[in-house]
Amino acid sequence: MKVFGIDPGSERTGFGCVDSDGRRHRLVRCGAVRVEAASPFPERLGVIYRALADEIDRCRPDCVAIENLFYSTNVRSALKLGHARGVAMLAAVERGVPVIEYTPAEIKRAVVGYGRAEKSQVQQMVKLLLGLDRVPSPHDAADALAVAICHLHQSGGLAGTVNGAAIPSCRAKGPAAPGSWRRYRPPTR
Amino acid sequence: MKVFGIDPGSERTGFGCVDSDGRRHRLVRCGAVRVEAASPFPERLGVIYRALADEIDRCRPDCVAIENLFYSTNVRSALKLGHARGVAMLAAVERGVPVIEYTPAEIKRAVVGYGRAEKSQVQQMVKLLLGLDRVPSPHDAADALAVAICHLHQSGGLAGTVNGAAIPSCRAKGPAAPGSWRRYRPPTR
Numbered sequence: 001m002k003v004f005g006i007d008p009g010s011e012r013t014g015f016g017c018v019d020s021d022g023r024r025h026r027l028v029r030c031g032a033v034r035v036e037a038a039s040p041f042p043e044r045l046g047v048i049y050r051a052l053a054d055e056i057d058r059c060r061p062d063c064v065a066i067e068n069l070f071y072s073t074n075v076r077s078a079l080k081l082g083h084a085r086g087v088a089m090l091a092a093v094e095r096g097v098p099v100i101e102y103t104p105a106e107i108k109r110a111v112v113g114y115g116r117a118e119k120s121q122v123q124q125m126v127k128l129l130l131g132l133d134r135v136p137s138p139h140d141a142a143d144a145l146a147v148a149i150c151h152l153h154q155s156g157g158l159a160g161t162v163n164g165a166a167i168p169s170c171r172a173k174g175p176a177a178p179g180s181w182r183r184y185r186p187p188t189r
Numbered sequence: 190m191k192v193f194g195i196d197p198g199s200e201r202t203g204f205g206c207v208d209s210d211g212r213r214h215r216l217v218r219c220g221a222v223r224v225e226a227a228s229p230f231p232e233r234l235g236v237i238y239r240a241l242a243d244e245i246d247r248c249r250p251d252c253v254a255i256e257n258l259f260y261s262t263n264v265r266s267a268l269k270l271g272h273a274r275g276v277a278m279l280a281a282v283e284r285g286v287p288v289i290e291y292t293p294a295e296i297k298r299a300v301v302g303y304g305r306a307e308k309s310q311v312q313q314m315v316k317l318l319l320g321l322d323r324v325p326s327p328h329d330a331a332d333a334l335a336v337a338i339c340h341l342h343q344s345g346g347l348a349g350t351v352n353g354a355a356i357p358s359c360r361a362k363g364p365a366a367p368g369s370w371r372r373y374r375p376p377t378r
Contacts, residue, residue: 041290045275046282069268078264082271083278086234090276093235101230 001155002028004061004097005148006052007140008088010080011037013048014140017059018130018148022156025149027130028059030141045087052091064092065151067143068101102150110150122146190344191217193250193286194337195241196329197277199269200226202237203329206248207319207337211345214338216319217248219330234276241280253281254340256332257290291339299339311335 001022007014016030033051035044056064066089069081092099105115111125123135123142129149136142190211196203205219222240224233245253255278258270281288294304300314312324312331318338325331 040288042278042282042288045279049279049283075264075267078267079258079271079274082268083275085268086272086275087279089231089272090234090238090279093231094238099229099231 001152002059002061003148003151004056004059004064004092005144005146005151006064006066006088007143007147008066008081008085009140010044010077010084011035012138012140013052013084013088014138014142014144015052015055016136016141016145016148017055017061018145018152020152024131025129025152027132027136027145029055030136030145031055032138032140032144041083045083048084049087049091052088053095056091056095056097061097063098063100063151064089065100065102065147067107067147068103100151102147102154106154107146107150110153111146119143125149190341191248191250192337192340193245193248193253193281194333194335194340195253195255195277196332196336197255197270197274198329199233199266199273200224201327201329202241202273202277203327203331203333204241204244205325205330205334205337206244206250207334207341209341213320214318214341216321216325216334218244219325219334220244221327221329221333230272234272237273238276238280241277242284245280245284245286250286252287252289252340253278254289254291254336256296256336257292289340291336291343295343296335296339299342300335308332314338 002017002019004015004017011034013033014030015033017028019026019028033048035047039047066085069078089099102110108117108122109115111117111129112121114121119139123139123146126132126142126145126149127135130136130145136145191206191208193204193206200223202222203219204222206217208215208217222237224236228236255274258267278288291299297306297311298304300306300318301310303310308328312328312335315321315331315334315338316324319325319334325334
């Protein structure tokens with residue numbers, strides 16, 4: 001089972017793919033998409049989307065696990081983060097890959113065994129579980145790998161399941177059915 | 190000049206395209222993308238993206254104008270709205286169409302002449318300016334048309350400009366340059 005983890009951010013989005021045979025985990029590839037803060041915001045979203053789409057195409061994961069946040073320092077930064085998360089999830093959905101979300105506490109609990117673990121503890125466990133000689137850098141990549149490992153631990157190594165239950169399918173179903181949105185016809189003038 | 194307006198939302202996203210010769214505005218088409226609240230969130234983003242991408246392909250606008258929000262009732266709803274806005278903007282960016290953002294006050298000022306106008310006043314002005322016999326329905330479509338008209342008024346009918354100044358180009362530049370994100374190579378085990 002191959003899981004692609006994403007740690008979204010409006011300036012840096014970490015990604016990391018982990019392959020597992022159910023006993024041992026192996027790092028496939030990881031990294032971070034950095035966008036220039038000076039470039040127009042819509043263009044930054046395009047860079048994040050295309051980079052992740054490209055990585056998902058290369059890795060061909062069974063599912064994508066993404067960090068979920070329900071809090072933020074303020075509404076403005078929550079809005080910005082939402083944009084990045086939206087295009088990151090879309091990169092998976094458009095490729096027919098199921099997406100599953102985990103809160104930071106769930107990730108820490110699944111990787112370190114303690115929901116309030118320090119970031120550095122999580123990164124050390126990522127290094128240990130993947131048999132690496134150092135913590136993956138940049139730290140966003142290590143965080144993304146932790147999300148992927150979280151899903152492996154939560155699902156017992158079964159793609160598309162969490163604690164044995166099937167993940168609601170997010171497979172792309174082709175163009176949206178005509179009934180799913182309404183068009184307004186201009187009245188005669 | 191043809192402008193495609195978007196009023197984003199996580200459950201309903203309005204869209205509306207307006208064509209103008211600099212004196213008279215004409216409604217091209219409008220409507221709203223509705224997503225089932227019961228369907229998985231990533232799938233809902235896919236529906237919004239594909240519906241808007243399809244509409245942009247049909248309308249072939251010179252630019253996309255989208256409502257910008259810097260406030261929200263709470264962080265959770267800001268995050269949700271951010272996702273919808275992110276995929277809406279991406280639909281334009283991926284088609285090489287410039288995106289420009291306007292705050293609700295800017296839209297009201299440009300359409301009604303008063304930044305604190307009521308929603309119903311904005312909708313009546315949309316009906317009047319487009320020469321329609323009724324307010325476009327659903328109201329999200331009317332709101333999206335107001336964003337498009339706002340850009341027409343702000344830019345003086347010139348695509349890709351606001352108050353005479355060029356909009357920073359958001360044209361898609363093909364795949365992101367390799368230097369724009371870093372990949373981490375697994376160390377030897």
